[in-house]
Amino acid sequence: MKKLTSVKSIDISVTKPFNFDATFHKPDHFPSSDNYWEPGVRWQTWCWRNIPLGLRFVGSIDKVKVEIYSDKILDGSFVDSLIDEIVYKFNLNLNLNEFYEIAKKDELLSLIIKKWRGLRPGHQGSLYEYLIIGTVLQNATVKRSVQMLQNLFENFGTLLEFDGKQLYCFWSPGKLDKIPEEKLREIKLGYRAKTIKRLDYDFRNDLVNEFELRNKPIKTQKEELLKLYGVGPATVGYILPDMFHQWDFFDHISPWEQKIYSKLFFDKDPETPVSVKKLIKFFERYGEYKQLAVHYIWQDLWWKRKNESVTWLEKLIYLSSKTNPNT
DNA sequence: CATCAGGGCCCTG
């Protein structure tokens, strides 16, 4: 375990309106031991330029204070680049007004926006990290995904202690180079072991560059991602908005999401869901901001589940029967 | 006990 004792505090201003909690906590994400959230605060490990850091974000109405914990003093340009990255990753410069203007005309969306004004999409991970997460999501239930990521952290991550929290930090690409595929199978990654080894190799050898891809057209981004072994349309469907902030696109709905949208928009039971094609067409009404619309609607549902519980949803998420004996 | 379906993707025919 590594104790991080050096601290630097920075204020980041954020475009208004801003909702800290809805931006820095996504209730649809499975719990993972690299972060911890409570209202107003998020603790997050962050591997930046191969240096493991502990971050503590504290929110207010128009800014985020970030405390950067490290094991040695960080130089100014390093900190500046990190702050830029935080702003990018959490969309802290996003102008939401145009989207809100369009959404006004939509009954459902305008109600949701009233509730979640200032919510931004966003994900803290690097593309490499996101792909690892995407891989452990494949063909697995939530519980199994959680287990796989935890096993990876315990074997290859760095446990950090900062601000009284102990959280795992991701490793850098190349870490798995000397690890035999068999070892990854032992920690229950199954056939995904091969995928993860190959992703690690590709990123280590700079065959993918997250920062260059950021500025490429969506078509290129899609093509480059699909070239990677183990990456298909479902993973790309999450990466384009979460990593590259592409809002004008929505072309994939996985089976469990299909069931949820069918219930939400057409009040159809999971046994007889609305076709994916029809659902995608439904979201066309939100134009160039359809991905923001999807995000708002989706997050609203998951916050509801967190705060009030949504009975029909539980069955679809596969949590109720085993882990919660009351339902 | 055995069988089966997952929050996909690759590979083959």
Add this chain to the structure above:
DNA sequence: CAGGGCCCTGAT
């Protein structure tokens, strides 16, 4: 372009 196989886990 359809469909089998892949890892593991828990439901049936």
